[in-house]
Amino acid sequence: MELTAEQQAAIDAERAATATTRRATVPALEDILYQPLAVLDHGFVRVVDYLGDDRAVVQAARVSYGAGTRRVQDDAGLIGYLMRHRHTTPFEMCEIKYHVKLPIFVARQWIRHRTASVNEISGRYSILDKEYYLPAPEHLAAQSSANRQGRGEALSGAETARVLSLLRDDAERCYADYEEMLNQDRYGTVIDDTRSGLARELARMNLTLATYTQWYWKIDLHNLLHFLSLRADPHAQYEIRAYAEVMMDTVARWVPVTFAAFGEHRMGGLHLSAKALDVVKRLVAGEPVSESASGLGRREWRELMQALGRAP
């Protein structure tokens, strides 16, 4: 991730300007406000604004007139209770806004979450930057044989080199041809005075899905936790997971009590189906249960045994 001097100066100016507020304020999040947190080779996540804190969740749940005199421990108990019993509306009372730079194929997964507000840079309006994602060699892997939509073994060195070469060459050529069709380079300089240049809204279709885009993305805490529970999950594609993991750290700074409850009741837990619950009850009662007698499918059986710490 590299910023231009102008971008860095704009960020520095935002960080330097402070004001006095009566609003709920979270010093640990203020510490990193506006700072780009690097993700992948050219991407970043920046927290650019937030509203509310752990106490705002509690105040909304109680519809209270103020902070009251409750102890921190009571608040943690209430937040745990809300999380455990799926009382989700109080968590909608906090809001956070990110500025994110990410490859287009990641953006296409991300945008499927509809309960957020988004402003993306427009390729109709602007010439897109020449930046594309090139995976680190250790992230290049073969198609998984067990999972139709995942990665398996690492590629051989020769195949890795070949893949990186193809990805780089195609991205470079597509971008160069984008400039040629626009008849402008990435800085807006006209290439050939005798040509008119293709409209930006058309020329952009020549870019590959590895190209980086940017957006402002604003979401409430409940919907953010839902997003993270799906996108920080091991089944998510590595590239979007890399963003989710950096965002998890920002949530831990912002609302530490809620984040702990989220770890306890969502990320760290396990959902048992009706049949799986029956298996567990029998195991707890000391009965042996075999895969064939469990009524579970092969994959569910294997996942349950792993989650219970039993060799399959």
Place this chain on the structure above:
Amino acid sequence: MELTAEQQAAIDAERAATATTRRATVPALEDILYQPLAVLDHGFVRVVDYLGDDRAVVQAARVSYGAGTRRVQDDAGLIGYLMRHRHTTPFEMCEIKYHVKLPIFVARQWIRHRTASVNEISGRYSILDKEYYLPAPEHLAAQSSANRQGRGEALSGAETARVLSLLRDDAERCYADYEEMLNQDRYGTVIDDTRSGLARELARMNLTLATYTQWYWKIDLHNLLHFLSLRADPHAQYEIRAYAEVMMDTVARWVPVTFAAFGEHRMGGLHLSAKALDVVKRLVAGEPVSESASGLGRREWRELMQALGRAP
């Protein structure tokens, strides 16, 4: 609107506590933060938090790294352009949270706006306060004869007195019977030790729709403006309009540039249908147009003539 000493102290404590922040801060809104703004006889609206300002709209529209060096005038031009061309997403980048106390029949209209977050006090969990809406005499009106869903002439003095008496008596009796069924008064004191008292979730059904409820309500600026355009409209019921008008003032403090553009392009404008546009074109060209030749229905014709300042 009366607050208990405890409620007032909680609000005072919130107002007194300040912090330093790097976030966008709006002094004119900070001035009234947490203060209850009276609406109707016992209701209020309090701004309890906000995120963003006019510049946040501009930053999102430009997906910029910082405030940049643009002039205020440029920002106003861009905001007007966005409003005029229905580029609504940048206005979603600001968020505001209210604490509102309102009669249940108003709450039932309000909640139909689904693009907001809500936490309402629970009549399953708490004993509801003894507060009900009693209209001021000048707001009691007969059914409109022209409009199936509006008010017409004022009631006579005798009828007004009778209506107020019925509303008051029924609200008082229903609340007293609510306490009796609960076997608790509004402060939680048990009335009769030999009775067990009906569950709160059932007893509440005896209250009338005039009873006040409360909620935290959080919404983004775009959806708030849409709400206000419908609820501050003369066709809206007076009681919800009273809330919308107080909220308009809070928006004017918060995002004055956006609010001016909203007045210019939404509240103060006029939508012409295809036939109405045709009438206007002919009038502008100096042609006379009669109602029968206009192709408009009676009501649309009358509304158009009024909007154009011509006696119908």
Place this chain on the structure above:
Amino acid sequence: MELTAEQQAAIDAERAATATTRRATVPALEDILYQPLAVLDHGFVRVVDYLGDDRAVVQAARVSYGAGTRRVQDDAGLIGYLMRHRHTTPFEMCEIKYHVKLPIFVARQWIRHRTASVNEISGRYSILDKEYYLPAPEHLAAQSSANRQGRGEALSGAETARVLSLLRDDAERCYADYEEMLNQDRYGTVIDDTRSGLARELARMNLTLATYTQWYWKIDLHNLLHFLSLRADPHAQYEIRAYAEVMMDTVARWVPVTFAAFGEHRMGGLHLSAKALDVVKRLVAGEPVSESASGLGRREWRELMQALGRAP
């Protein structure tokens, strides 16, 4: 539940009119289409339209051009997989529309689900029917001592009689005064020619929350299942649960394969928190675990032991 002759004739006419369609059609749901299914004392649920079936879920998940030649068993496997792994979007591809008659206090819980479309009868436009909910004696219960928002023991016979009498008298009086303020009875007949009558939008505030209202309510299958998982849950208030249970039967008719997967993976399962999972692992390994050593709160411990079939 009683229908007027006119209402029954309208329903009969809808049921008698058939057409030929190329759309996915579900005979078991057609059998009850338009028929009011009774709920509580005066309420009902009617399925008035639907779109899609179990196969539509599968087609969307595969983005296929047609039904293909897959076996029913394959479809059931895919639907189970989607449900288990929270791939929720294919379940959004089915839609159902209900006409529901329900008490206002139930409607206020129900409307908190925002991912549905609603058209409610308007008390500004129409005089509301004289129908109010009066619980059956066996549903009158005291406030729960264990749960701040639930019911406990049944009331005594004397207290039951007193509560029913209060509820009935207050509902009757409030409705009679509603008619008097309107200066019209429920059939629209003017009571006193010398009075003008209060506007409907004001008079309605005198009705109690037990009054029945009606709406058309349309929702997709994913969001309906989420609604049912919360509202058919034992923690939900009995009155809304009564609606949810009748709706469960309509879902079983409509999409039996999805409904079975929902029973297996949602309604019948159990969510373990991180600490609860740890307890289960130790129990399965044959270790004794005490409540104090579990790290669980008292309530979570008790619920876990019950779910595992162990006496607490």
Place this chain on the structure above:
Amino acid sequence: MELTAEQQAAIDAERAATATTRRATVPALEDILYQPLAVLDHGFVRVVDYLGDDRAVVQAARVSYGAGTRRVQDDAGLIGYLMRHRHTTPFEMCEIKYHVKLPIFVARQWIRHRTASVNEISGRYSILDKEYYLPAPEHLAAQSSANRQGRGEALSGAETARVLSLLRDDAERCYADYEEMLNQDRYGTVIDDTRSGLARELARMNLTLATYTQWYWKIDLHNLLHFLSLRADPHAQYEIRAYAEVMMDTVARWVPVTFAAFGEHRMGGLHLSAKALDVVKRLVAGEPVSESASGLGRREWRELMQALGRAP
């Protein structure tokens, strides 16, 4: 647009299978059900299901028990009234589902409408088809000089040929390298047994934004009309407008009365700002108004004069 024999057979089978239903059925839409309607060079729109018709809008607005005996003319009047006064909820009571094949850069504009359900083919799960958008020569245009995000003059013949050649070559090369990285061709045949092949979720990033994708897309009538009002607008990019226009025809078949009201009150009308309304009032009163005295910006003045049929 070409279909494989297998795809065509699946569509034919769907069209041939009919059933009897009690639901609202629209013969004019049944006529084209499942048929792909060609858009651009390889794209299509297919209506694959629908719920409701014009009468369903009316029934929801009236919350009625059946069709009643109202005349068609009354229904048209009510629908016009609802459209004119922005009573939008009854239009949410109809739903339609499309299967769409479209270039990825169009899909990225389209997906910004969040009030719809979507299932897209997954490039993690499947090898994407080798189909990419190549504009017809007459649609290649230079960047507009008047509008930062639009097209202007046509390109010269030489520049057109050059652009088409670049677009084609880059799309072909990127797809060929996609197959090579996968070590599989588009039919799934392994290319080289000694290589393992890159995971699909990574290889896809090499494709350009001109590549076609597909999805099932389901939306209610209100939100569809909003989508069409933005995407069939002359300011929309030609490629998405081409889809919107084909979809307009399907809406005209489905709900002709609503579609006419939409044309009258949305697509064919004009929104006047407060200042523009003032200009119109003065013009109607016979006063001359100059651009400088109007208070309007240059662009708004010009657009107003054009809409009123006056040479600027």
